[in-house]
Amino acid sequence: MYSVLIADDEQLIRNGLARSIPWADLGFRLAGTAASTEEAIAVFKSGPVALLITDISMPGKDGLELIDWVNRNSPETRKIVISGYDRFDYALGALKSGAKDYILKPIKKQEIISAVSRIAKELDEFFLLEKENEKTARFVRGYFLRKLLDNSFVSSEELKEIRQRLELSGETAAKYQVTVVDTYGSEPYQEPYIRALAPFRVDDIGSLLVVITLESETAAVHRLAEEAIEKKLIPPLPRESGSSQRLENLCISYDSALGKMTNREQEQVHAFRATHSEHRELITLMDLISMGTNEKTESMVLGKFTTFENTASGKRWCVWFMDRLEENFKSYKFTGKYQQAVKDFPRNPEENSLETLRECFMQYLKKVFMTFDEKKQSGTAATVSRAKELISRNFQDKNFSLSAAAESLRVSYGYLSGIFKQETGSGFTDYLTEVRMKKAADLISAGDIRIYEAADRCGYTNYRYFTDIFKKYWGVPPSEYKPAAERRP
Numbered sequence: 001m002y003s004v005l006i007a008d009d010e011q012l013i014r015n016g017l018a019r020s021i022p023w024a025d026l027g028f029r030l031a032g033t034a035a036s037t038e039e040a041i042a043v044f045k046s047g048p049v050a051l052l053i054t055d056i057s058m059p060g061k062d063g064l065e066l067i068d069w070v071n072r073n074s075p076e077t078r079k080i081v082i083s084g085y086d087r088f089d090y091a092l093g094a095l096k097s098g099a100k101d102y103i104l105k106p107i108k109k110q111e112i113i114s115a116v117s118r119i120a121k122e123l124d125e126f127f128l129l130e131k132e133n134e135k136t137a138r139f140v141r142g143y144f145l146r147k148l149l150d151n152s153f154v155s156s157e158e159l160k161e162i163r164q165r166l167e168l169s170g171e172t173a174a175k176y177q178v179t180v181v182d183t184y185g186s187e188p189y190q191e192p193y194i195r196a197l198a199p200f201r202v203d204d205i206g207s208l209l210v211v212i213t214l215e216s217e218t219a220a221v222h223r224l225a226e227e228a229i230e231k232k233l234i235p236p237l238p239r240e241s242g243s244s245q246r247l248e249n250l251c252i253s254y255d256s257a258l259g260k261m262t263n264r265e266q267e268q269v270h271a272f273r274a275t276h277s278e279h280r281e282l283i284t285l286m287d288l289i290s291m292g293t294n295e296k297t298e299s300m301v302l303g304k305f306t307t308f309e310n311t312a313s314g315k316r317w318c319v320w321f322m323d324r325l326e327e328n329f330k331s332y333k334f335t336g337k338y339q340q341a342v343k344d345f346p347r348n349p350e351e352n353s354l355e356t357l358r359e360c361f362m363q364y365l366k367k368v369f370m371t372f373d374e375k376k377q378s379g380t381a382a383t384v385s386r387a388k389e390l391i392s393r394n395f396q397d398k399n400f401s402l403s404a405a406a407e408s409l410r411v412s413y414g415y416l417s418g419i420f421k422q423e424t425g426s427g428f429t430d431y432l433t434e435v436r437m438k439k440a441a442d443l444i445s446a447g448d449i450r451i452y453e454a455a456d457r458c459g460y461t462n463y464r465y466f467t468d469i470f471k472k473y474w475g476v477p478p479s480e481y482k483p484a485a486e487r488r489p
Contacts, residue, residue: 001452001463002050002123003031004116007040007066008082009058013107017053021112024452025479027120027464037061041069049077051119053112056083056094067097078119082107124464140165142203145212149178151251159248166201166212168247175215176250180208180257181239193237196228197221212250215243282324286412289325294369301365305358318357322364341367383409384423387416388431395435398459402428436460437473444481451478 004023008014014033023030031049034040036058043049052070056063063081070077081094084105091102100122101115144165146152153159162168168176181193193209194202200221201212213221218241228234240260242253281304288297305314326342341364346352387405394400405428406416420428436458443454455466455478471477 001027001029002120003048004028004051004053005031005034005040005043005049007034007037007052007054007058007063009035009055011035013055013082013105017107017112020109021116022479024450024463025467025477026113026116027124027462028116029452037063037066037069040066044070044074044077049074050123051078051080051116053080053082056081056085064093064097067094067099071098078123080112080115080119120464141201145201145203145210148212148247149210149251149254151248153248163247168201168212168214175243175245176247176253177213177215177218177241177243178250178254178257179211179213179218179221179239179241180254181211181237183209183237192228192234193225196224196234210254282321285321286325288414289365289368297365297369298362301361302358305354314354315352315357318354318361322361325364325368380419381423383411383416384420387420387428391432391435395432395439396457396459398461400432400459433469433473437470440466440470440478441474441481444478454478 001024006014006017008017014035018030018033028051031047032043034043037060040052040054052067054063054066058066063083067079067081070079079094079097079099080101080103081091081099082103082105083091083094094102100119103111103115144162147158148162148166153162183193197209197211200217203210211221225234225239229236240257242250242255242257242260244250244253281300285297285300288300305318307314322345345360345364346357386409390405390408391400394404397404402417403413406413409416417428420426420431424431426434440454440458443449443457444451449457451467452463455463458466460466460469467477470481474481
């Protein structure tokens with residue numbers, strides 16, 4: 001919810017606005033009231049204020065001086081001016097200072113509500129745009145980061161642009177460092193890692209996170225990561241670093257970091273340098289298998305094999321793909337024919353042709369299909385039942401979702417979505433919304449709770465969104481639900 005501050009030297013007006021306007025229904029909470037500019041500034045210093053409603057005429061510094069202070073110290077705050085003076089110069093001064101509205105006293109309730117509603121919509125659009133801008137900035141940053149690590153820039157001018165885009169120092173004495181974090185098997189933690197290291201140049205490349213820093217920033221990167229680990233926001237994951245005196249040689253340091261990680265972990269995950277698209281193909285393939293779309297899975301795999309000739313790269317890809325699938329399916333604890341197929345798969349690509357590897361891979365897939373079919377017949381209902389239990393226990397959690405439930409149940413996102421719909425006739429998100437709406441209705445009907453508190457207890461952080469969902473589900477907004485419930489026989 002957004003915060004609103006009311007500043008007016010008349011107590012009657014302050015209290016009237018505070019009590020008569022349905023702030024919660026408009027998406028706001030009252031941050032406080034102030035009888036003077038000094039009191040208003042004190043409220044600003046105690047926390048952010050999204051909307052200021054201020055009188056012009058106040059003792060000491062007037063409302064225009066308050067707006068001037070806000071413009072300098074909290075420029076994102078929206079302003080509405082209320083005044084008893086029907087003077088053009090006052091109104092013009094207020095609007096020039098950035099006020100969104102100039103409302104004359106005596107104040108009409110609907111006029112305030114309309115003005116606040118417009119500002120709430122503007123704030124919603126502003127924060128949505130901020131989020132979109134953040135996505136765009138991340139895409140651009142990732143593009144230039146990859147060009148640097150792939151050594152695919154073609155001129156000194158392009159390198160200069162990369163340096164500018166990534167905000168890397170142009171000083172010749174600067175030393176650059178690249179840190180690689182392997183999130184394989186912990187992909188859900190990629191975003192928390194990116195958020196934890198947001199002050200720096202970080203992006204995901206498949207199951208890897210890559211952070212580029214100046215050497216002087218490296219300690220801060222590790223400190224942020226350790227703090228996030230201590231708070232259990234992210235798990236400790238393998239990471240290695242490499243450094244270079246020259247930015248254009250950072251790709252060598254990147255390869256060195258990958259090499260150190262490979263040697264330390266003695267894994268083949270980096271023996272084949274999978275591209276971002278190949279990691280996406282792996283995820284798609286696992287979802288197809290989990291959902292039982294066997295023909296699509298076979299078609300996708302065979303199509304991939306046709307892109308390779310009998311080359312070392314193609315054979316290494318096959319072994320890499322097989323290893324990743326096997327690692328993913330370990331949590332299913334498959335036995336019998338599946339384990340035999342894993343055991344029979346040739347692990348040394350140098351000693352086998354691509355055709356041999358392809359045949360073994362397809363045999364492995366058939367065993368996977370068979371094992372999944374057997375599991376589904378006995379485990380689908382139990383999995384859906386556990387998913388319902390998770391919803392009952394976690395519907396208050398604002399971050400609870402289908403992906404969180406899938407991770408908890410150790411199944412894929414696509415698989416859980418499919419079987420939940422199949423067993424219940426309702427999508428997972430629809431079912432979660434139904435549970436939340438019924439609980440919200442119970443809370444509101446019981447009384448002694450504000451609507452925004454009901455929203456918070458039911459897992460909603462955006463009051464306006466909660467109100468829209470509630471009205472869509474029950475046919476009336478939350479503010480009207482209790483009277484309607486009381487009229488029912």
